[in-house]
Amino acid sequence: MNTFIYSTSRPVCKTLLPRLDIHRAMGLREFIDEFADGDHETSLSIVNSEQPPMVARMLNSLFEEQSVDVDEVARVLSESDVIQLRRDGRVVAESEFDDVRDSILAVNSDLYITGTRPLEDVDTPAVVRDLEGTRFRVRGYPAGTKGKLLLIEISRYIEAMALRHGDGELHTGFQRLSRIVDERGTERAYEKLADTDLDVHVYGVGDPSPLESRALTVHDEDVPEIRRGWFVVFVPPPESEAVGAALVAVTEDDVEWDGVWTIDTGRARRVAAYLSAEYGQN
Structure with missing residues (x-):
C-alpha cells in the first residue's frame, strides 16, 4: 500500500473520522447493497x-432499464412542464423540465471532462438529486448512451457541495490517477x-508523480476495489x-456500473472511515 501526501504550505484541516474495525469493515459493494432502497x-x-x-421520450429512454417508471400526466391546477418524483405515489420532489433537460438530457460527459461546466455552476435538479437510494446499473459509451451521466452528474453534485462548504473531507476514486x-x-x-480547507483524498492506480505539486493525499492502490x-x-x-x-x-468489466448514492452524513462518514481504515489516512 502506497499513500503519498502532496501538499503546499497551506495548512490542511483534518477531519477526525470514527475508528472502524477492519475485521468488520464493509467493502464498496456491501455499501451499495445496504444503501439501495428496493x-x-x-x-x-x-x-x-x-x-x-x-x-419527452428522452427522459423515458434515460430510465428505461432502471427501476424508475416514467410517464406523462395531465393534472388540473398543476404547473406545466414540470417533472415530479414520486415514491409510493407521494410527491417528494419537483423540478422544471428545462432544468432536467439542460443538466442531463441535452448534454454529454464532455461538458464536465472539458470543464465547460465548472463546479460553481453545478445545479443538480431536485428530482435527480433525490433519487438517492435508487440502485442504478448503467453503461457508458459505446455500450450505453445517457445512463452513466446520472452518476457523473451526482459526482459533480457532491464535489460542488464540498467546494461550497470548503471544509471537511472529500474522498474520490478515479480508477486511474x-x-x-x-x-x-x-x-x-x-x-x-x-x-480550500478540505482534506482531499484521491484513489487510483498508476503513476502518482504528476500530482506531486497538488494539495492532495494520493492513495496509489493497485487492488481490484480501487x-x-x-x-x-x-x-x-x-x-x-x-x-x-x-x-x-463498482464495475466488473469497465462497461456496466452498479451504483447508488446517499445524502446522509452518517452514511458518508462510514464510507470515508472504511476507505481511511482500508487504504490509510494521513
Whole structure:
C-alpha cells in the first residue's frame, strides 16, 4: 500500500473520522447493497408537458432499464412542464423540465471532462438529486448512451457541495490517477477543491508523480476495489451543520456500473472511515 501526501504550505484541516474495525469493515459493494432502497416504488411524471414528443421520450429512454417508471400526466391546477418524483405515489420532489433537460438530457460527459461546466455552476435538479437510494446499473459509451451521466452528474453534485462548504473531507476514486490530469475539467475542479480547507483524498492506480505539486493525499492502490471502484464521498466537519453525501459504484468489466448514492452524513462518514481504515489516512 502506497499513500503519498502532496501538499503546499497551506495548512490542511483534518477531519477526525470514527475508528472502524477492519475485521468488520464493509467493502464498496456491501455499501451499495445496504444503501439501495428496493422497498419503494419510484416514478417520474412529466406533468402537463409542453415538450415535443421526442424530447419527452428522452427522459423515458434515460430510465428505461432502471427501476424508475416514467410517464406523462395531465393534472388540473398543476404547473406545466414540470417533472415530479414520486415514491409510493407521494410527491417528494419537483423540478422544471428545462432544468432536467439542460443538466442531463441535452448534454454529454464532455461538458464536465472539458470543464465547460465548472463546479460553481453545478445545479443538480431536485428530482435527480433525490433519487438517492435508487440502485442504478448503467453503461457508458459505446455500450450505453445517457445512463452513466446520472452518476457523473451526482459526482459533480457532491464535489460542488464540498467546494461550497470548503471544509471537511472529500474522498474520490478515479480508477486511474491519470484521469485527474488528463481530463481538463477534472483537473480544474480538483485544483479548486485543493485550494480550500478540505482534506482531499484521491484513489487510483498508476503513476502518482504528476500530482506531486497538488494539495492532495494520493492513495496509489493497485487492488481490484480501487481499479473497479467509483466513489465520491464528502464528510463535513463534526461540528458542522452541513450535510454529507456519498456516491458508490463498482464495475466488473469497465462497461456496466452498479451504483447508488446517499445524502446522509452518517452514511458518508462510514464510507470515508472504511476507505481511511482500508487504504490509510494521513
